[in-house]
Amino acid sequence: MITFLHVFCSVAAWIGFCYMLNSYRRNRDDPALRYLCVTFALSGTSFTLLIPAVWIRLDSLIGVPNITALLASSGVTCLVFGQQITLQYWNHPPAVARRKARTRIALCGLTLAATTILFANLEPSIRHPEDFSVYEGHSAYYFTYLLIYIGVYTSGEVIIARTSWKSAKETENPHLRAGLQFLAAGATLTLGYSAIRLGNLFGSLFGLDFPHRNELSWLFGNTGAFLTIVGFTFPGWAPRLQSAYDWCVRFLAYHRxxxxxxxxxxxxxxxxxxxxxxxxxxxxxxxxxxxxxxxxxxxxxxxxxxxxxxxxxxxxxxxxxxxxxxxxxxxxxxxxxxxxxxxxxxxxxxxxxxxxxxxxxxxxxxxxxxxxxxxxxxxxxxxxxxxxxxxxxxxxxxxxxxxxxxxxxx
Incomplete structure (x- = not known):
C-alpha cells in the first residue's frame, strides 16, 4: 500500500508541476507561481524518491545506504517552506512577502544543514526503503534528526492550515475559497503523520510499539499531500471543470x-x-x-x-x-x-x-x-x-x- 501511495502522489505532483509551469510561462512576473513550480517539483521528486525501486537504485548509484531518505526529507522540508512563501505572496504586498520569504529561506537552510549533519553521523548499513524511520528509531542521532524534521514540518503545516482557513473566509471567489479549503484540510490531515511519527519517537523511549504505524503515518501524510496539490491547483482548473459540467448538462437537456x-x-x-x-x-x-x-x-x-x-x-x-x-x-x-x-x-x-x-x-x-x-x-x-x-x-x-x-x- 505504501508503494501505491507514493506512486499515486508522485504522479499527481508531477501533473501539478506541469500545470503550474504552463501557468508560469504565461505570467512570469508572478513570484507566487514561481514558488509553486518549485514546490510541485520538490513534491514530485520527494514522492518519486520514496518509491522503493527508485530508492534502491539511487542508493546504489550514490553508494550511501539510505541517502535517499535524507534527499526525500530535505525535499519535503523545502516544499513546506515553499508553500508558506506562496501563501505569503497571496496574502501580503510584494515587499512584505519578499521579506517574509527571505526569513523562511534562511530557516529552511538552517534546517537542511542540521539534518544533513545529523544524518552523516548515522551508520546505516542496510537499505530500508519502506521502514527506514522504524529501523533507525533507536539511534540518538536519528532521534534528534527526526525531532527537528517533524518539528519544522508540523509547525509549517499548522501555519499553512491556519493561513488557508483564514483566507478562505475572506475571499469572495468561490473557486479560490474551495482551493484554500482543500489546502487547509490537507495540511490538517498531515498532522496525523506528525502525530504518529512523534508517537513512534517518544514511544521507543518507553518501550512502546504501535502496530501498522508506518502504513498509517503514510496514509495520513500522502492523503494530506494530495489534498494540498488539489488545493493549490483548484482555482485554475475548477472554472474549466464547471464549464465542462455546464456543457454536459446542456447537451443532455438538448437531447431530452x-x-x-x-x-x-x-x-x-x-x-x-x-x-x-x-x-x-x-x-x-x-x-x-x-x-x-x-x-x-x-x-x-x-x-x-x-x-x-x-x-x-x-x-x-x-x-x-x-x-x-x-x-x-x-x-x-x-x-x-x-x-x-x-x-x-x-x-x-x-x-x-x-x-x-x-x-x-x-x-x-x-x-x-x-x-x-x-x-x-x-x-x-x-x-x-x-x-x-x-x-x-x-x-x-x-x-x-x-x-x-x-x-x-x-
Missing amino acids: LYSLWATMHRAVPEIALSPPGRRIHDFTTVRELEYRLYRRVIEIRDGQLALLPHADCTAVLRAEAFARKSGLSEGAVRSVTAAVAISTALDRLPTEQPSCSDLRLPGTTGSADSDLDSEVAELLATWCELRLLIPSGGGRGTSGPARPLDRTHH
Missing part, C-alpha cells in the same frame, strides 16, 4: 427536449429552421450547443403559441383549477396546464378551427425575463406531463401531414 420538439414540429412544421433528422444525427451535435439549445427552446415556444388557440379552453381551465386545488407549486401548475393545452390542441388541430384565441397559460411561461436553464426545466416538466396525455405516436393530430397554421404570432 428532442421528443417534445419533434412532436411540436410534426404539428407545426414551419417552427423549425431545419426539420428533425434521424435521432442518431441529433446525438452527434456538439458544436454551438448553447445556440442550438436556445434555438430548440424558441421553436418549442413558437409551437406552443401556434397550438394554443386550438386548445380546449374548458379542459385547460379545469386542469389549472385542479392543479391549484391539489396544492401543486406554481411551476407544476404551469407544466400541467401547458401539457393539457398541447394535448387537446393536437387532438383538435386537424378538424377544428381556432376557438380559444384569448386563452393564456398561468405564470410567466416563455417570458422575456426567463433564463435558458429555467426555460429548459419548465419544458422538460411539460413533456413529462404531456407523455401521460398523448399516445406514443404523438396524438391524433400528428398521425398525418399537419396543415400549416397562421404564423401571425411571429
